[in-house]
Amino acid sequence: MSNIREVSRVAGVSTATVSRALSTPDKVSEKTLKKVYDAVEKVQYRPNMMAQNFRATRAWSLMVLVPDITNRFFATVIQGIEDTAQKNGYSVLLGDTRDSEQREAEYIRRVETRQSDGIIQLRPHHKGDPKPAEHLKIVNACGCEGTPYDCVRIDNVGASRAIVDHLIDMGHRRIGVISGLADNPHSIDRLKGYHQSLAAAGIAPDSSLITHGDFTLWSGLQAAGHFTRMPARHRPTAIFSMNDDMAIGALQGLKNASLRVPDDISIAGFDDTEYARFSDPALTTIAQPGYDLGRCAADRVLRLIEGDEDATADIVLPHELILRQSTGAHRK
Amino acid sequence: MSNIREVSRVAGVSTATVSRALSTPDKVSEKTLKKVYDAVEKVQYRPNMMAQNFRATRAWSLMVLVPDITNRFFATVIQGIEDTAQKNGYSVLLGDTRDSEQREAEYIRRVETRQSDGIIQLRPHHKGDPKPAEHLKIVNACGCEGTPYDCVRIDNVGASRAIVDHLIDMGHRRIGVISGLADNPHSIDRLKGYHQSLAAAGIAPDSSLITHGDFTLWSGLQAAGHFTRMPARHRPTAIFSMNDDMAIGALQGLKNASLRVPDDISIAGFDDTEYARFSDPALTTIAQPGYDLGRCAADRVLRLIEGDEDATADIVLPHELILRQSTGAHRK
C-alpha cells in the first residue's frame, strides 16, 4: 500500500505538493502536476481515506436505522437515501435493528464515536422515546406528526381518511382494521384517520372490528382469522390493512375461509409496494413516495451535517389513493 | 467532543495511561483506573473511532455489493451478513449497484481507499469479469461454480434438476422456462440443470419454450405473455421460473389469459422468499438458505481480513425442494 510520501519521493517533490496537486491542482505548476501524476500512476497510489477522514473529522457516511431490511417499502426508502448519499460522496452504513432497542443503541454508539456523521431513522418516533442527544445529526424518514426533530413523512391521518372514505363511498359501513402494534405511531395516526372518517359519515365505531398485526405477511394471515371466525352478520364487509404485506397475508386467510375478494369482502392496503400490484386481486392501497422520502431525508441530514441548517423541519410529501380490484361496492 | 487528552488532564495522568486503562485495564493499577473512569464519565468521553481505526489500519467495515436491495432474497442474505458483522464488531456498508458497472466501480474504489476492509459480492461472477485485484479481500455469496475467488453458494445445477425432475414426475413433457438474462451465471447453471433433466427423461429440448426476464416481477408478467400467446397445443403444461418474483409476475399473466394454475398449467419458482408462500396458489419452489449464505460469506471475509486463511474456498450449502399448490399433475 503506497502512501503520499512514496509518491513525493518518486516525483521528487514534497508531500505538501503532492497533496496540493491532488486536491487543489490550480495551486500547482503544470510541470509539477505532471511529475506528481506520473508518480501516482507508477506507485499505484490510492489515498488512505481513513487518514483523510480522520484529519477532516468527517466520516463521509450516514447510518440508516431500519426496523427490517426485508420490508420492501423500507428497501425503497433506502434506495432514495443511497442515491443521494452516493451523489454527495457519502456512504451508507446499514443498521438493521430488527426492532431491538439494544441493537439500535449499538448503532447509535457508532455515530457517537464518529464512525458516521449522521443518522436516518426509519421507524417512527414514539411519544415516550428520549429525545436524541443534541449533537446528533438525525432525521426521521417515514415518521409521524410531532416528531421532536427533523422529519420527512406523509400525512398518515389524511391518507388513512382517504382510504376509509373510499370504502364508505362504496357503501361499506362495517369496516375492519388490521392495525400495526397498538403503540406504533403509524398505527395511532392511521387509526385516528379511520375514526375521523367514520365520524364524518355518522358511523359508530366498534372496537371488535379492530385487530393488530406487526406489519408482516404472517401477522396479516393471523389477523384475517379474527374476522373470518366472526359470525357473518358481525363480520366487516371491508378491511383496511395498515400495510400491503399484512393485506397480502390477510388475502390468503380470507380465501382459506372461502370468502371472495372483493365480492364477499373488500380489502385495502397501504404503501403500494410492488407486490400490491401483483397480488390476486391487485390491492387498492395508498401510494407512499418511498424513494422520495429517502431522498428528502438524506438531503436533510446532509444539510444538518454541513451545518447549513438549524431550524427543525417537518416535511410532508404527498400520498395517493390507488384504486385496484381488491375493493368493490358493498353488496347486500 | 472530548478527547483522550482532556480525560488525561482531568484524571491527572498521561494520555498513555488513559489509553491503557481503556484498552488493557490489567496493566493499570486499581487506583489509577478509578481516576480514569471518573474522568471519562465527567467529560463524557467517547473514543474517536476515526483516529483509532486510522492508527490500526482497520476500518472495521464490510462493503456489501448487492444488485438490488429491494429483492427480498438479497435482503435476507444481507441480514445474515449483518448479524455476523455486528457480532464481530464490523459495520456493513451498503453498495446497491443496480446492475451498474460504474456504481460497482465506485464502491470498489472505496474499498481500495480503505473505507472498508473487505467486500461481499452478491451478484454471481461472470466468466468474462476481470479477476479482482490480489489485495482485495472479496467473497462471493450466492455465486456459481467456477468463481475464481472465495464463494459461498448452493448447487444451482442440482437445484434446477430437482425442480424440473419434479415437474417431469408429475407427467409434464413440455416444460417452459422463464430464465434470467442469458449471460447471467445463475441462468446458465439453472438452464444446464434443466437440460440435464430433460435429457435424463429422454425429452427433446425445444428452444421456443425458453424465454428471458430479469428477475423482477414485471419481467415475469412479460414472460408469461410469451407462453399465453402460443397456440394451446404448443404451450408448455408447466413452467420453471428462475426466481419467485418472476413466477409471481407470471401468475398474473397466466390468470389474465384465463389459464388456471395448476389445473391448466403448473408453475414453479426459485428462492422460497416469504412471498412464495403467500401467492395464490402458493408456489412450489427451491428454498435457498439465504440467511446462512450471508452468514457464511461474512465469516469467510472476516477470516480473510484477519489473515487466517489463504486457500480459496468454494462452500456449497444445501437447498430444498418445497412442494406447494402451484404445481400439479399433467392433465390430458
Place this chain on the structure above:
DNA sequence: CTGAAAGCGCTTACAG
C-alpha cells in the same frame, strides 16, 4: 505501573 516520545497518512497555515 507510569510517562515522554514517536508515528500512523494526511493537510494547511506560514514563510519564502
Place this chain on the structure above:
DNA sequence: CTGAAAGCGCTTACAG
C-alpha cells in the same frame, strides 16, 4: 509555486 513543520486523536515500544 513550493517546502518545512505542526497537528488531527490515538497507541505502543521504550525507559524508568
